[in-house]
Amino acid sequence: MTNYINLLKENDLKATIQRTSILKSIDQAGHINIDEIYEDVKEQYPTLSLATIYKNIILMQQNSVIVEVPMNGEKSKYELKKDDHIHLICQQCGSIQDREITQSTQKTLVIENFKLNNSQINLYGVCQNCQNR
């Protein structure tokens, strides 16, 4: 299991109970939106407001602890910062699968006169489950 306290400290953030519980919620879900995080965290800390969660999410995003995954026409989801990877996002059920970036995909990412720092590739389509339905 990820050590959330270290993760926060490594990224120059104080390890507060709010932050560690948000991180735990994100970690367990893989990819999760703010409403779902709120539902999750509320169970344990009923006094925590949506505004507080939102503030902490923004801060942890700025400090590269978590990453926002933009969803087509829906609320963004969040995940813990990992190596760059591809997202396969199902437009029917909203599920997200992580895929490693292979060397051949990496090659296509080399763009002339542009120094790439990081990348997020989101591919939208229909997942296997929904195709079989």
Ligand SMILES: [Zn+2]
């Ligand atoms: Zn699906």
Ligand SMILES: [Zn+2]
């Ligand atoms: Zn991901």
